[in-house]
Each structure stands twice: as C-alpha cells, then as structure tokens.
Amino acid sequence: MDNIVIVGAGQGGLQAAISLRQDGFTGRITLIGGEEGLPYQRPPLSKAYLKTGDAGALRLRPASFFAKAGIDLIGGLWVDHIDRNAQTVMAGDRVFPYDHLILATGTRNLRPPIPGLDRALDLRTLQDASRLRAALDRPKRCAVIGGGFIGLEFAAVAAGLGHDVTIAEAAPRLMARAVSPAMSERFHALHRDLGTTLHLNAPVTDVTEDGITLQDGSAIGADVVLLAAGVRPNTHLAKVAGLPVENGIVVDAFLLTNDPAISALGDCAVFPNPNTGQPVRLESVQAATDHARLISRRITGKSRDPYAAVPWFWSDQADAKLQIAGLAAPDDEALAGADGTIWRFAGDRLSAVETVNNAKTHMQARKRLAGVPIDRAALFGTGFDISAV
Template sequence: MSGVVVIIGAGQGGLQAAISLRQNGHEGPVILLGDEPGLPYQRPPLSKAYMFDGNEEALALRPESFLAAKQIDYRPATAARAIDRAARQVVTDAGRIAYDHLILATGARNLRPPLPGIERTVDLRTLADARVLRRRLAAPRRFAVIGGGFIGLEFAAVARKLGHEVVLAEAGPRLMARAVSPQMSQDFADMHRALGTDLRLADPVAAVTGEGMVLTSGAVVEADDVLLAAGVRPNTELAEDAGLEAANGIWVDGQLTTADPAISALGDCAAFPDARSGRRVRLESVQAATDHARHIAARLTGGNLPGYAAVPWFWSDQADWKLQIAGLAMPEDRAEQPAPHVVFRFDGHDRLTAVETINGPRIHMKARKAMAAGPVDAAQARDLLS
C-alpha cells in the first residue's frame, strides 16, 4: 500500500513499525502519535540502569534527526481520543487525522487494585514516574513494594544495592508466578532474601496508609514510599469504543489484523493466536512488540505472509542475575530442572514450551533457535545443555 499509515503509540513497538515501514519501502506518509512529551524512549532501563545513572539521553530510541531523515511525522503529547472507523480518521485534541491503515500500539498501564489508600502509591511505568522515584532514592528511605513481578523485583534489587530498606508484598505464594516455574521462583526468592529484601508472600495488601501499608494478615509495614507494581492492564478502550473486540487485549488474527482490515494492533495491547498452542495470548515484552511491528510493516508493504509465529522471549535483570525465558509456557506445563539455574517446561505431549535460565545466554540462544525450527521433544531439549 502507498497511503497514509497512522500509528497510535510511540513506544518501542510503535516506533519500530514506523521504521520498518520505511525500511521496507513504504513511501506514503507515516504519522506517529505519542501521548508523552519528548522523543520515544526505552522503558526497560527505567527500573534498572536509569535508577543508577539518571542518563535520560541514553533512553532515547532514536534522535530527532533520524525521524526527520526517515520522514516519520512524529507528534509527541498528542493523545488519540477516538477512532472514526467509517471515516477512517483518528480524533485528537488538535483535530482529525485521516488514515488508510491504522496501527494500534497503545501498550498498557499499571493495574490499580481497588485498595483503600491506593492513591498514595507511586508508579514505575513512565519516565516521569522514574524521575520521581530516582529523586527519592537519593537519601536513605524505607520502600514498600506491592507485587512480586519483574518491575517490583528489579526496583527492589536496585533499592537494596543503594542501601535502602525494602519490604515486598506478593499476594500469591511465589514470585513471578505468571512468568516462571516454581523452581525459578524459589531461586529468585532466595537471591532477594540474601540481598536483604523482606519478602512477604501469600499475604496481599489490604490498605495503603500514610505510614506504609497493611497486609491481609494484619501485619503493618512502615514505609516512606509504596511502589505499586501489581501488573498492568492493556489499553484497549480506543479499540472497544470503536467497536473492535477486546478481552485481555485487542483481538487480532494470525496476521495481527483486527476485524477491521484497515486496523492492526501490536505489543502489550494485542491478543493474538499463538502459533504453537493455538491459544489466544497477550505478551508484555519489548521483543514481542518489535517483532509484531516488523511483521505488520512487512505485510503492509509486501502482500501475503505466513501467520505471525516468532518464538517469544523475555528477560529481567535483577541484581547481577539475568533471567532469560525462551518460549511461552502455560501454568500447567511440567517443569524439569536439568542443571542449576536452568528449567525446561514441557506440555502434556512432552514438547518443550519454554526454557528459563539465569546468566545462561548460550543455552537461551540455542533454545530460541531450536524452537524456531520446529517442535522440540524431551530428548532434544537435553541436547541444549551440551
């Protein structure tokens, strides 16, 4: 196609879609709408490197000169308010923008559970959030963290390294339960406790107060700041208001197209059919967002493509441990630990669904390559260790 492509969302997925369109030869206008001021930036370092160095220039994904050279019409601080599908227009406070194809890269926002005092918490989702937290790390403080997922644990590791007191409360019985096996959860719990983080598992937060937080058990945690890191919610409202189907993400097909052929969706906001399991999934992963973006751009510029089938992968840096996950396991998948800090996950047919490693880049890369080539059985999985 040679028409106007409008992209709502200027995170890594949205920007990658704009870049890939140009790389693939799209000559029509590309308009990238971001609801934050400033240039598109990386989010993963916000809970890690940025907390130490405060280097905002290092966060920028591309300089302004690059966007200009690629003729990407980037419009920061321009929030989309509605989608007029009949007219093929995006409604913003600055006016209407016509499109021939629309890409929704609206991402996700922090989940805010209905707890008394939840308004007292601080977030870690945007650069503005990170600036606030970094300022508070400058002097000794007591931090409480709600949530034992990637963001909460990454921040806890940073805060402990800087000498702060940290209490982390997780409603479930183990850390990162949505992402990793029980064995890997235990490894990380042991590591964080060794760092000095006070973990409170299976004890949900009942309320946030001016002095900290109260747990369901009745325990009182005194803290100067309470970080909310209890998961995210996909930003699907624009799509839903426009009549597109959404349930834990905007529903798309194997080509990442919505029920409206003029609209695609990618990244954290998209729920798509997993090529291996057939289940509809939504991935919170920078790599998934950029892979989605490349696929959509290739489809828009090159015609027919096989359905999206990239092997998902994820990572989290906590203290001096790098967790890497190749593949996507379901909660019921069997876990096998063939070596320290390595876990294989298998489905009911003994097919490898994911490989979890700590500081094991070689095994991680071998696993991604093997799973991309086709199904991997238990015997083949053991070869990944050699």
C-alpha cells in the same frame, strides 16, 4: 496506500514506523504518542536508569532521525476517537485520516482498589521513574506492592543502593505468571540474601502515611511505597470503535483486527499463540518489535506469512540475568537441569527454557524453538544439550 497512522509511540509503534520506511513504504507515516518527547526504552527504567538517572541513554532515536526518515512524530497528544467509517483518528480538534491504522497503545498500570493507593508511586513511564529516583535521595524504607519483574528489579536496585526493602506479593510465589516454581524459589532466595523482606500470600489492604497494611493485619513501615502489581492493556479506543476486545485488542495470525484497515501490536494486542492457537497477550520488547516488523512486511507486500516469532523475555535482578525463551503455560511441567536451567514441557513438547546467567543455552533455545517442535525424549537423549537435539 498513502497514509498510515500509528497510535502509540513506544518501542513497538516506533519500530512499525522504522520498518515501514525500511521496507520501502513511501507514503505518509504519522506516529502519535501520549507522552511528551522522543520515543524511549522502558526496560531500563527499573534497572540502569534507577541507578544512573541518565534519561539520554533511553532514547531510541534522535530528533534528527524523524525528519530524515520522513516520520511525523507527534508527542503529548492523546487520541480520543477512531471513526472507522471515515477512516480518521481524532485527537482534540485534530483529525488524522488513515488508509491503515496501527494500534500500539500499550498498557497502563493496574491500580487495585486499595484505600490510600494514591500515596503509592508507579514505575511505568520515564516521569514515574524520575519521581521514584527523586524519592530515593537518601536511605529510605521502601515497600513494594507486587513481586513480579518490575517490583523485583526495583527491589534489587534499591537494596543495592542501601535502602531497606520489603515486598508484598498477593500470590503464593514470585513472578508466578512468568516462571516455574523452582525459578521463583531461586529468586526468592536471591532477594532474601540481598536483605529484602518478602511476604507471599500477602495482599495489601491499605496504604497509609506510615506504610502499608497486609491482609493479616500486619503493618509495614515505609517512606516510599511502589505499586508494581501489573498492567492492563489500553483497549478503550478499540472498544469504543467496536473492535473485538478480550484482555486486549483481538487480532488474527496476521495481526489484523476484524477491520482490515486496522492492525494492533505489542502489549495491547491479543494474538493466536503459533504453537497452540490459543489467544495470548505478551508484555515484552520482543513481541512489540516482532509484531511491528510483521505488520510492515504485510502492508508493503514483502511477506504474507503468519506471525510465528519465538517469545523471549529478560530480567536483571542484582547479578542474576534471568532469560526465558519460549512461552510456558502456568501448569507446564518443569524439570531442573544440573546447571540450573529449567526446562518446561507442554505434554511432551518443550515449551520454554528458563536460564540464569547462561546466555548460551538461552540463545540456543531461542534458535531451536523456532524450528520443529522439540520432543522431551529427544532432549533426554542428548542429556539436555539443546544444541545437539
């Protein structure tokens, strides 16, 4: 194998390139990114960067790294088409031949069909975050559409900086896809205590010059409107190329599409959940980088193991560090421990552990969830001391 092309130069695409070199791949690596500039970290965009504006701190590797590692990084180039027969990737008038293609195309913001939504700002790219920072140059009234991780992280920073913040969430609770109802409650209280106004069951029906309108007709005045209603995977390239797509680019347990010359990783990939076999798509640094490492080991022949990494997530909101180890389905049972830890169960199997400012339990959970399934009775027996299970 001589030529590997990676489409998408986010953290996952970059990790694939780095891992391939570290695993001994000596052929050509072409890393193509749609955004200009060097690959950067997205998680701080809704956290530290909003406070500091320090874009340099986001950079994952300096320019010198790419020359040294022999990785052809091409920024500001959008790929148009994959020709699977010819094994080439086309971008404008440029053609990149590949022996193996890795799709790391990530996501784009979901833009619901709300009139006036073009007045709302986004928070996904560095450019978005920079624009948003500029809009917050003096105390403003901010309306946030969406009470998920990004909307809430922004809200916490904005409230901390003295802005007046209102959140409108269409679902009955905050972070509904990601955490238990009890954890949603806890963060609801946290944001309320920060002075933020929260509206649940409140789809936004209009974005006007004066702010936003909720479904019940109430108008919320705002100078800045942030759209944070989730993302959609970038699957267009794969779909047009005839690869199976269902809520993401479908891959097997080895992160291969149904074309043995094409892998997919990270936010754009739907892969079998190692615990349940059900297809799952995760939006996290962890999945993107663990996927990348597995693909590299597979290509370089270092390992033929299926993907089995334990998912983990984090969110910083004011002084609360939320960490989730594992992956719970929305209706998995939730039991609250005395220390505030929430234990989730799929039947009798521990599926996820949600903690706040409790890195010790989080890390122990990550370690234990990687081993044999943890039974509810065994955890009860230790008085919920996961290190003792």
